Each structure stands twice: as C-alpha cells, then as structure tokens.
Amino acid sequence: MLTADRSVEQRLRAFGLLPAEYALIVNRLGREPNLVELGMLGAMWSEHCGYKHSRKLLKQLPTSGPRVVQGPGENAGAVEIGDGLAVVLKMESHNHPSAVEPFQGAATGVGGILRDIFTMGARPVAILDSLRFGVFEDPRTQFLLGGVIGGIAHYGNCIGVPTVGGEITFDAGYAGNPIVNAMCVGLAPIESLMRARASGAGNALLLVGADTGRDGLQGAAFASNDDPEASHRGVVQVGNPFLEKLLLEACLAVLETGDVLAMQDLGAAGLTSSAIEMAARGGLGVDVDVAQVPRRETGLSPFEVMLSESQERMLLLVRAGREAVVQARFARWELHAAVIGRVVAEPNIRVRDGAETVAELPIALLTDDVPAYDLVVARPVGEDRAGTEPSPALRATSPRGRGDLAAGLRGTSRGGRGDLGREVLNLLGSPNLRSRRFAYRQYDSTVQGNTVLGPGHAAAVMRVEGTSRGLAITTDCNPRLVRLDPRRGAQQAVAEAARNLACVGAEPVAVTDCLNFGNPEKPRVAWQLTEAVAGLAEACRALDVPIVSGNVSLYNEAGGRAIPPTPAVGMVGLLEDVRRAVPSGFSPGHSVLLLGDNPVGLGASEFLPDDNCFPRFDLDSERRLGSLLRELARRALVRSAQDVADGGLAIALAESALLGECGAILHLEGPSMEVTLFSEDQGRAVVSCDSAAVEGALALAAEHHVAARAIGHTGGDRLRIDDGPDLTLAQLRAAWEPEA
Numbered sequence: 001m002l003t004a005d006r007s008v009e010q011r012l013r014a015f016g017l018l019p020a021e022y023a024l025i026v027n028r029l030g031r032e033p034n035l036v037e038l039g040m041l042g043a044m045w046s047e048h049c050g051y052k053h054s055r056k057l058l059k060q061l062p063t064s065g066p067r068v069v070q071g072p073g074e075n076a077g078a079v080e081i082g083d084g085l086a087v088v089l090k091m092e093s094h095n096h097p098s099a100v101e102p103f104q105g106a107a108t109g110v111g112g113i114l115r116d117i118f119t120m121g122a123r124p125v126a127i128l129d130s131l132r133f134g135v136f137e138d139p140r141t142q143f144l145l146g147g148v149i150g151g152i153a154h155y156g157n158c159i160g161v162p163t164v165g166g167e168i169t170f171d172a173g174y175a176g177n178p179i180v181n182a183m184c185v186g187l188a189p190i191e192s193l194m195r196a197r198a199s200g201a202g203n204a205l206l207l208v209g210a211d212t213g214r215d216g217l218q219g220a221a222f223a224s225n226d227d228p229e230a231s232h233r234g235v236v237q238v239g240n241p242f243l244e245k246l247l248l249e250a251c252l253a254v255l256e257t258g259d260v261l262a263m264q265d266l267g268a269a270g271l272t273s274s275a276i277e278m279a280a281r282g283g284l285g286v287d288v289d290v291a292q293v294p295r296r297e298t299g300l301s302p303f304e305v306m307l308s309e310s311q312e313r314m315l316l317l318v319r320a321g322r323e324a325v326v327q328a329r330f331a332r333w334e335l336h337a338a339v340i341g342r343v344v345a346e347p348n349i350r351v352r353d354g355a356e357t358v359a360e361l362p363i364a365l366l367t368d369d370v371p372a373y374d375l376v377v378a379r380p381v382g383e384d385r386a387g388t389e390p391s392p393a394l395r396a397t398s399p400r401g402r403g404d405l406a407a408g409l410r411g412t413s414r415g416g417r418g419d420l421g422r423e424v425l426n427l428l429g430s431p432n433l434r435s436r437r438f439a440y441r442q443y444d445s446t447v448q449g450n451t452v453l454g455p456g457h458a459a460a461v462m463r464v465e466g467t468s469r470g471l472a473i474t475t476d477c478n479p480r481l482v483r484l485d486p487r488r489g490a491q492q493a494v495a496e497a498a499r500n501l502a503c504v505g506a507e508p509v510a511v512t513d514c515l516n517f518g519n520p521e522k523p524r525v526a527w528q529l530t531e532a533v534a535g536l537a538e539a540c541r542a543l544d545v546p547i548v549s550g551n552v553s554l555y556n557e558a559g560g561r562a563i564p565p566t567p568a569v570g571m572v573g574l575l576e577d578v579r580r581a582v583p584s585g586f587s588p589g590h591s592v593l594l595l596g597d598n599p600v601g602l603g604a605s606e607f608l609p610d611d612n613c614f615p616r617f618d619l620d621s622e623r624r625l626g627s628l629l630r631e632l633a634r635r636a637l638v639r640s641a642q643d644v645a646d647g648g649l650a651i652a653l654a655e656s657a658l659l660g661e662c663g664a665i666l667h668l669e670g671p672s673m674e675v676t677l678f679s680e681d682q683g684r685a686v687v688s689c690d691s692a693a694v695e696g697a698l699a700l701a702a703e704h705h706v707a708a709r710a711i712g713h714t715g716g717d718r719l720r721i722d723d724g725p726d727l728t729l730a731q732l733r734a735a736w737e738p739e740a
Helices: 006-014 019-029 035-044 095-100 102-118 139-159 241-255 270-282 302-307 323-332 417-428 479-484 486-504 523-542 619-634 649-660 673-678 691-703 729-736
Strands: 068-070 077-082 085-093 123-133 163-170 179-189 204-209 260-265 285-289 313-318 336-344 348-353 356-362 451-453 460-463 470-476 507-516 547-553 566-575 591-595 640-643 664-666 685-689 708-714 718-721 726-728
Touching: 006 019, 035 270, 035 302, 035 348, 035 356, 068 085, 077 507, 077 547, 077 566, 085 102, 085 507, 085 566, 095 102, 095 139, 095 179, 102 123, 102 139, 102 179, 102 241, 102 260, 123 139, 123 241, 123 460, 123 470, 123 566, 139 163, 139 241, 163 460, 163 470, 179 470, 179 507, 179 547, 179 566, 204 241, 204 323, 241 260, 241 313, 241 323, 260 270, 270 285, 270 302, 270 313, 270 336, 270 348, 302 348, 302 356, 313 323, 323 336, 417 649, 417 673, 417 726, 417 729, 470 486, 479 486, 479 566, 486 507, 486 523, 486 566, 486 619, 486 640, 486 685, 507 523, 523 566, 523 619, 591 619, 591 691, 619 640, 619 685, 619 691, 640 649, 649 664, 649 673, 649 685, 649 718, 649 729, 685 691, 691 708, 718 729, 726 729
Parallel strands: 085 547, 123 163, 285 348, 507 547, 664 718
Antiparallel strands: 068 077, 077 085, 085 179, 123 179, 204 313, 204 336, 260 313, 285 336, 348 356, 451 460, 460 470, 470 566, 507 566, 591 685, 591 708, 640 685, 664 708, 718 726
16 A cells, blocks of 8 residues: 655645545555556546535535526536526636646637536537736746637637637736636527436447547646646647537537437546546446547557546437437537447446456545545734725835825825826726737627627627527626735625626626635635635625536645635626617717715725725625616616726726727816725726716616716717816827737
8 A cells, every 4th residue: 555655645646636535545445546546536536626625615605596597516507597598607717727838728728618518508609718917027927828818719719609708917926827717608498408417327428529639638636736837738638629619519419319318528537527427416327448439649548548638528428229320410520429338327437448447436436425625724914904994005105106195195186187197097008907909809709790798898798699688798806805805805706797797787697606726725725715705605695696607726826826816706697688788988978977985095906006905895885886787777877887996987987988989078076086086995887878867867876875976978089087187088098008
C-alpha cells in the first residue's frame, strides 16, 4: 500500500487525491486500486467533479420556485417561460486551461458549455462570457486577453451561436491565473427536455462525435490543482466548432425519434464521469468496452481512453434494439456512433478492454462516497473593516493623486469644470470602465437573427422565436467589492444582475453561477467561499430568483497567491413583450430622471479604489427599484435606462450619451460634485422619458417608495452638467474607445 510520505502525496495530488482519501478508498475497496481505477477515482474525487469542499455549502442556495423545471444536478438548469417552453442555462469555468493555452482553453470552454445546453435537448441561442485578467498593461495580460477573446470568437462564430454580452475585469490579483467563465442559454419545449439518467438494464451506450485522443488527459485533476503553471500543455483540450455544429444538429434531430433515453456530454473526466454520472442518476451500473471506442491515435491505453477529455463527444443511452437506427441517423451527419457498452442492473462500473477487465468499481464509491468536507474557516484579522460610513481614506491622498477630498465631503467642490472633466475622461478611459468593443466587435452577436439588444446595453435581449416574449441575459461580479466583504459583495453581484435585467424591462427568473476561488484548504479562502455562498443565498431569496445550475472552480492560485474571490453571477430574465425592451442609449428631446437615493460617499469606488468603505447597499431598495423599472418599461414610460454601477453616475451618463450618440444638459445636487458624480452607492439608475411622461414616472416612483427627480434633458453633442463637467461626445468617445 502507498505510504503517506511527501513523494507519494505529490503523486496522489496529480490524481486529485489526498493520502487520507486514498487510504479511505483502499479501506472501502478492501484492496488497492489499479492504475485505471486510480485515474477514475482521482477524477471523480477531484474538486472539479466531486465538489468535496463546496457540496455542503451549496445546500443553502435556493433552487426551487414556481417556474423551475430542472434545478441543479443535471447538465443545466431549466425554467418555464410560457407557451410550453423552457429556458435552459448554465455557466462553467475553464480557468486552468486558459492560463496555459488561452485560445484553446477559452474555445473549448465555449464548446463545453454549448454541449451542456443541447445535452438537455435545448437549442443554444446565446453565449456570454465573464473574464478576469491581471494588470491591463502587463504583456502577459495582453497575450492572455488576445488568446481568450480570439478563442471565444472562433468557437461561437463558427458554430453559429451569438455572443451577446459579458464582462471583463483587470486586477493584479488575477496575474498568472485568469478567470474564463462561459455562460450559455438555450430554448426547448418542456416536454422535450432530456435528462442524463440511466434506465433499463440492457440498453446501449453509444459514444458519438469526435474520435478520442490524448488531448485533455486528466483535465479534471488539472483543474483541481493549485499550481497551473507547473502543468503541461497536453492537458488542454483542442476544439473543433465545425464538428460540434454537426453534433448539435444530429443530437437534436435524433431526440425526435424517441430512441434516445438519456444524453450526457463528455466534459471533465471524459468517458469516466459521463458514464458514472448517468449510471448514478438512474441507480444502475454500466459495462464499458474501451476497445470499441473510436480513436484518432494509435496505442491509447484503457487509462487514456477513460480519462481523455477530447472535445465534441457525447454519450447516448439508446433503447436496446434501436442502435442501428440511431447510428444511421448520425451517419447522415458524417458522425461516428459506436456502441461501447450497456447499462447493467448491478450498481458498478466495469471497464473492459475486449475480454479483459481492466477496472471494476462500485458506482457509489465514485459518487455518493466522495467526502464532503467541513471547511476550516478563519476570518482574517482586519477583514471586519468594511464599514458603511465614509472612511478616513476619503480624507487622504489617494494613489490616483486626487489630493485631499475633505473639502468635497464638506459640500464644496475642490475643482472646477476642467478638473472634473479630466476625472471623467480618466475614469472613462481606465481599463475597467472603457468600452468593451475591442472584444465584442470580434463576436457575431446577431447570428440566428433574434438579437434585440446586443453587447453594450444594460443587458442583452433575445427574441423568443415564434412568440412575443424576450429573454434578457447578463453576467455580473465586482471582485473589488467581494474582496472587501465577500458576503455583501456576492449579494451585490446578484443585485446588480437583477438591476441590469430590470433596466431593459425584464423580470429575473433564474440564476446560474460560477464560484471562482483559491485553495479552500486555506482558512482565509474557506472564509471567503463560505461568506460568498451565504451572500448569494440571501440575495437570491430577497429578490425571489432561484439558482438552477452552476459550477465551482477552486484552487485558482499562482505562486501560492489566491485570486480575488469571484462569485460570478449569470442571470436570465423574461419580458412578456419583447417590443418593450428598453435600450441604454439616450435619444434627443427627452427628460432625464435619476432614480434612487442621493449618494453619501466614495467608498471602494473606481474613483477611490483603495478606500475600505463598502458602498451603500440594501437588498430591499434593490427590490423596489427593480419593480419600478419593470413597471416603467411595461407602461412604455421610459425610452432608455442605465444602472449606476462601476464609475458612478458620471460613467452611467457618459455611456448613455455614447450609446445613443446624443448629449444631455443636466443639473445635479449632492454632498459634493465628486461624490455625486463618482460614488458607487448602489440601488440607482438613470432613465429618460418623453416630457409628457415625467409626471407619471415620478408618481409611479413614489408608489414604489423610490426617490426620483428630473435632472435635465437630452440633446446636442455635449454632456454638460451644471457646476460640473462639460465635455463633447467626441472627447468622451476618444477616452472610452481609444482603439477606435
């Protein structure tokens, strides 16, 4: 038996196992596993597949609701949207592969999330991405950024699914460990939804799609390793979007025959996880013959076949006797469909190489028996400093050279129009606030012809073909705020996503998340993860939106340093009438209204990033604001809406002006012009409306108990604020889109 010395621990770590876990496996098996079994156990017991450090925490998330058709536990979640349709959604990470090979890492991340959706029998209709990189000016960041954006564009554009939104954040904490999260949304008739659940002993397992190679070998263990820089490039999968397009169409077509009983994509851990998870859901076992697996390389061992993560492959459960019919269907799409095994009554997985049995393990040992750990949590000293009142840092010299802000807080502006104008341009051109056109201009955001609002608006809006409905989609997370207070920062991510959907007029109906954190075995990271999950649960309950799917990506560290805690939130909303979708850009001749309470401080803003005061934030205020925005849209009282978030009111106004190519003349009031313009206090939005609608909009705001006031009107080619900045649209655009 292996002993727990340092070299053995390192070898077990390569399989995603700890020495104590290996000892537990040996005890339950009554023997030592062979190499194939060890590889399978390592994959299924890895953090990526087993969720052993997060499973207990995830139980506190709200996952049910009147619209929920499928919650967590399948390839993706699904919620009902009317007309017998379900929207299917999922977000997944591909962080570690993207750190090694950014183009293929991001491309195959998109490919994998697409398969999660059409595995459910849904047609993918939209892709979004949530990306984090190191300091913008770093050459390594530029290399990773170019590769990741190129990979996303390549896969999405080639397969013909629009990339309609997302976010990009730059922060030194992501140096060496970029975060690449991909979200996909699909549509399906509710009665056609497919589950990956084994049934009927004797039914056939068909492996369809690409041939199997060595790419992606042991990727699940790789993704559960806290030192991606030490990994080898062979771990990263290689994608083929043209082949996946054939696979998508073939799978959706074959489902119409009724011969396919279950379907599972081959993602992390490849054939091992797909076969085992399908069997576990059905309470059955599987017999797999690796000799029947089509291969693109010679000399592949059973270990390599079972652990390969070659892309564009699916495992189908086919009714016994109908194998030839299904194979003929796939042949029409020039795809292999090989019978590689059968469902068996005994709850074991048996792996054969022809007549030779090379692995045999209980399904329960690979699923239910994976340990679920109680985290060792220690709140770090000083982590209780996130207050709610303006902190002393507001009276100090900031790293951005903004000087003494005390005068501003006393209610007098420290600078004139020129100073404030320069501040607006500096912020607008900063890496985290500038336009993302440099990325999304590479994406096809209109393919399929159902994009109503694409990248750049508060949220993307997609037409539900054949109905009057629309889907609004967004991703959100502010790592700066989560690092300051993980619980409230996670709440804010949910609230901002819901606010973005409300701005376009949509009601939130479902959340998918991706929890990106460092090594959970470290008490500080364990505390961050615990607090963030609690925050997600609290916010989703307060805003009445269930979490129906998600992903956990841990061990995101480089050189022993964890990334900033990043609980990325993907949210889908429903518009009953897609024609009422509200854009973000101003148009001429309208009144401008500011919704929400006046700001009180500059805490933790892009203007003053090193301040430790969490912005004012209240979930009840967010709920009331969201309800108001949706009602304004439903009654067609607003012509544009943009939430106040990163960069504060100044950036929200500038974006509205630039998106609509229309200026505005405004009058603002507050404790100081700096606080008024740059505070990131939450629960606020800027809307525009016809002059005749102002009175009705203000009355509706009063009914919802939301502060509201008219602050000016739109028109012209300047953004002019009394006693504040006076800038032309050309100046704003030059700062916002410096690469244009």
